[in-house]
Amino acid sequence: xxxxxxxxxxxxxxxxxxxxxxxxxxxxxxxxxxxxxxxxxxxxxxxxxxxxxxxxxxxxxxxxxxxxxxxxxxxxxxxxxxxxxxxxxxxxxxxxxxxxxxxxxxxxxxxxxxxxxxxxxxxxxxxxxxxxxxxxxxxxxxxxxxxxxxxxxxxxxxxxxxxxxxxxxxxxxxxxxxxxxxxxxxxxxxxxxxxxxxxxxxxxxxxxxxxxxxxxxxxxxxxxxxxxxxxxxxxxxxxxxxxxxxxxxxxxxxxxxxxxxxxxxxxxxxxxxxxxxxxxxxxxxxxxxxxxxxxxxxxxxxxxxxxxxxxxxxxxxxxxxxxxxxxxxxxxxxxxxxxxxxxxxxxxxxxxxxxxxxxxxxxxxxxxxxxxxxxxxxxxxxxxxxxxxxxxxxxxxxxxxxxxxxxxxxxxxxxxxxxxxxxxxxxxxxxxxxxxxxxxxxxxxxxxxxxxxxxxxxxxxxxxxxxxxxxxxxxxxxxxxxxxxxxxxxxxxxxxxxxxxxxxxxxxxxxxxxxxxxxxxxxxxxxxxxxxxxxxxxxxxxxxxx
Numbered sequence: 001x002x003x004x005x006x007x008x009x010x011x012x013x014x015x016x017x018x019x020x021x022x023x024x025x026x027x028x029x030x031x032x033x034x035x036x037x038x039x040x041x042x043x044x045x046x047x048x049x050x051x052x053x054x055x056x057x058x059x060x061x062x063x064x065x066x067x068x069x070x071x072x073x074x075x076x077x078x079x080x081x082x083x084x085x086x087x088x089x090x091x092x093x094x095x096x097x098x099x100x101x102x103x104x105x106x107x108x109x110x111x112x113x114x115x116x117x118x119x120x121x122x123x124x125x126x127x128x129x130x131x132x133x134x135x136x137x138x139x140x141x142x143x144x145x146x147x148x149x150x151x152x153x154x155x156x157x158x159x160x161x162x163x164x165x166x167x168x169x170x171x172x173x174x175x176x177x178x179x180x181x182x183x184x185x186x187x188x189x190x191x192x193x194x195x196x197x198x199x200x201x202x203x204x205x206x207x208x209x210x211x212x213x214x215x216x217x218x219x220x221x222x223x224x225x226x227x228x229x230x231x232x233x234x235x236x237x238x239x240x241x242x243x244x245x246x247x248x249x250x251x252x253x254x255x256x257x258x259x260x261x262x263x264x265x266x267x268x269x270x271x272x273x274x275x276x277x278x279x280x281x282x283x284x285x286x287x288x289x290x291x292x293x294x295x296x297x298x299x300x301x302x303x304x305x306x307x308x309x310x311x312x313x314x315x316x317x318x319x320x321x322x323x324x325x326x327x328x329x330x331x332x333x334x335x336x337x338x339x340x341x342x343x344x345x346x347x348x349x350x351x352x353x354x355x356x357x358x359x360x361x362x363x364x365x366x367x368x369x370x371x372x373x374x375x376x377x378x379x380x381x382x383x384x385x386x387x388x389x390x391x392x393x394x395x396x397x398x399x400x401x402x403x404x405x406x407x408x409x410x411x412x413x414x415x416x417x418x419x420x421x422x423x424x425x426x427x428x429x430x431x432x433x434x435x436x437x438x439x440x441x442x443x444x445x446x447x448x449x450x451x452x453x454x455x456x457x458x459x460x461x462x463x464x465x466x467x468x469x470x471x472x473x474x475x476x477x478x479x480x481x482x483x484x485x486x487x488x489x490x491x492x493x494x495x496x497x498x499x500x501x502x503x504x505x506x507x508x509x510x511x512x513x514x515x516x517x518x519x520x521x522x523x524x525x526x527x528x529x530x531x532x533x534x535x536x537x538x539x540x541x542x543x544x545x546x
Contacts, residue, residue, distance in 0.1 A: 001028070001047050002161070003037035013103060014039075017111045017123075018161025021047070021185070029054040034123055035111050035364065038062045045072050105129040108361055112163045114311045123364035124311045126163065133336075134314040134358040135171040140335040141319045142281065144205065147177045153204045153278070155197055157183035164285045164307075164315040168207045190215065191453040198275030205281040210288040213304065216274060217296050221465055223273070238266035239299035246298050246327070267301040276302075281321070283307055287396070291328060291419055298327075306330045308394055312373060312380055313337075314358040318394045329393040334358070340379075341388045348387050349413065351400060353379040385413065407437050412511050414441075417502060421445075424498035427466045427491070430523050433513065442515040445495070446522040447480050458522035484520045 001021055004014040017035045019028055021043070028050055032040070038060045042048045048066050052075070055061055067081040079087075109128045113121040145152055154173050158165035173180045181201045187194040194212070208216075224235050241262040245255050271277040282297070284304045297304050305320035308330035317339065320331030333339050337356030344350035359380050362370035374380055385403070386396040398415035405411055414433035421431040421443065429448045435441040448466050450459040460479045462470070470477045475490040477483050483491050495516065503512040 001043060002041045003032055003035065004039040004041070013099065013107065013109075015108055015111055017113075018159070019113075020159055020161055023050075025050040025053040029057055030120065031113055031123075032058050032061065036060045040064045042066050043068050045069065048078070103128065105132075110163075110166075111364060112161065112311050122366060122369060124163075125361035125364055126314055127361055130314040130358055130360060131167075131171055134316065134334075135167060135175050137334040137336050137356075137358065138167065138172060138316055138319060139175060141332075142283075142321050144172070144176050144178075144281075150204075152176060152178035153181070153201060154178050155181050155183055155194075155201050155203050155206065157187040157194055157197070158207070158209065158285075159188075163311050164207075164309070167315045168283065168285065188212070189453055190451045190456060195219070195275065200275070202275050202278045204278050205283065206276060206279050207283045207285055208304070209286045210284070210290070210293065213284065213289065213293050213297070217293055218463070218465070220270065220274075220296075220300070225464060225468060235266055238262035242267070242299040242301045243295070245301065246303075263301060270300050271302070281305065283319075285315075290422065292423055294328065308396060310382060310384075312360050312382075313354050313356070314360060317354050317356075317358065326389075326391070326393045329389075329395050331394065332392045333394070339388065339394065341386070345411070349385055349397065350387075352382045352384045352386060352388075352394070352396075354382060355379050404433065404435050404441070405437065406435060406511060407439055408510075410510060412441070417441075417508070417513075418443075420502050421498060424501050425495055427462075427469055428495075428498075435511075440514040441511055442517075443499070443513050445516060445518045447483065447518060449480050449522050451522075451524075456524055458524055480518075480520060480522075484518050 001019040001023070003017045003019065015035070017031060017037060019031055023031075031037070032051075032054075037058070039062060040051050042051060042064060044066065048064065048071075051058075051064055055064070062077060063084075064078045065081060065084045066078065067084075071078060071080055105128050107127060108125045109131065110126045111123045112126060113123050115121055152173065154169065156165070156169035156173075158169060160166055160170065169180065172178075181197065181203075183197040184193040186192040187197060188211075195216075198206070224232060227235065237258075241256060241258055245259050248254050248256055268277065271279070276282075282302055282304050284306045287308075289304065289306050294304055294306075303322065303325065305322075305325065306329070307316050307319050309315050309317040316334060317337060318331045318333050320326075320329070324332055334356075337354065337358060339352055339354050341348070341350040342353055353375075355378055359374070359378065362374060372381075383400045384396050385398050385400060386394060388394060397413050402414060403411055404414055412433075412435070418431040418433055422428045425445075427447055428445050430444075430446040432444045433441055434444065446458075448463045450461045450463060451457070452459065460481055462478055462480060462482075467478055470488075470491065473490055473494060475488055477488050477491060482488055486492055495518070499513050499516060502508055
């Protein structure tokens with residue numbers, strides 16, 4: 001779903017505004033009112049009904065266009081796609097040329113709404129130059145192929161209201177003459193049709209997000225656990241070989257003995273099963289790509305290339321590729337852009353500032369927020385914390401608002417500790433450390449459980465991976481509620497052991513985790529604990545842990 005923003009001169013140009021397909025009527029109303037939209041483009045009757053519920057509040061709305069299926073009922077100012085196209089028949093070529101010639105690179109062409117942790121969404125204004133320059137800069141940094149020698153084959157499945165989706169699935173492919181295959185609407189759902197699309201298309205570059213990599217990881221783990229004993233042992237051996245190969249590559253570029261055998265017997269077969277056997281670039285968009293996921297794919301000789309950025313810089317700011325790659329980093333700044341770290345502490349951790357032609361025009365009708373985000377010298381204050389190493393690689397460790405300050409005034413960065421918890425305790429899905437103004441730290445834990453393929457809501461049943469882990473450790477738990485409220489002493493002891501391992505590290509001497517609690521329900525977007533991307537929207541107070 002999308003809408004077109006209003007312009008001062010109706011004959012000059014329009015501004016596109018993307019909307020998530022599962023947004024509510026009220027969310028659509030907010031975006032339409034804020035952008036002063038006068039045209040709504042909807043896919044089907046279900047989306048149309050959302051707009052009809054709130055259209056009386058949309059004083060700028062002139063038309064609603066349904067571009068799929070027939071209208072179930074003809075209403076004033078509603079059009080099918082064919083009817084909409086006929087409205088332009090009477091427009092002369094001279095008028096069309098005038099509209100085209102009126103376009104300027106620095107004019108706004110798109111509004112992208114960001115979901116902040118607090119307050120209503122903000123509309124980021126992106127210009128024609130933002131889009132074209134960013135696409136060209138990424139192409140200078142990443143090794144895409146071009147016709148006639150080779151043609152990239154790509155799959156578009158991410159919501160196109162996200163700027164990263166537009167850059168990597170629309171504008172870059174158009175620029176290089178790639179073939180784009182659009183996935184089915186359920187591609188992003190748990191156990192959706194994305195894997196079938198990949199098997200059919202066999203893309204040469206694939207852009208994933210953390211939740212998609214996690215879904216593929218779970219699928220690969222399930223296949224491994226259901227394999228016969230010999231094959232399962234072969235996969236375990238090959239994965240160890242894959243990790244060893246990468247470590248060797250960092251030092252002397254020599255592959256270990258047996259790597260070629262593992263590549264032929266395991267790695268290539270895994271890529272075939274995922275539809276990624278022709279893929280040369282595995283790009284990871286968005287925040288939240290865990291060390292666990294990166295290590296898992298690395299063990300199959302699949303190197304995920306994290307890309308760092310935000311809507312305010314037209315999506316990507318830094319990219320990774322095999323010749324310029326450092327594990328667990330977000331790569332280096334794209335050509336023509338710059339970054340620096342300000343307000344650093346004794347460990348050189350500070351806030352990232354970005355600069356370049358990819359920086360947006362600011363926030364629509366929000367001068368205060370714009371001046372707060374962009375300083376007078378043109379630097380974007382990201383709110384992201386991390387380090388910049390001496391080779392120029394960016395390492396992000398969290399957001400400013402995620403920093404915990406103890407009652408002694410000590411700053412604690414919780415995300416690295418949370419990631420370590422998930423590594424130490426493999427049954428944990430989410431770990432949220434809390435402890436602002438407290439004497440000690442506490443942590444909320446959720447377990448890996450089955451997810452509804454229709455709604456994305458978590459079930460009570462544990463995943464097969466967790467059940468197998470429980471059986472291996474002599475626990476009989478099969479449900480989340482078998483473990484919550486300290487009902488399973490075996491799992492409780494395993495969790496405590498994982499927490500103790502973190503507490504024993506020297507850097508955590510003054511901020512130990514002394515309380516923890518396993519929640520009865522995993523976090524979800526529908527439940528309100530996660531936003532887009534799947535990231536916790538705030539930290540609960542320690543009082544919730546009894």
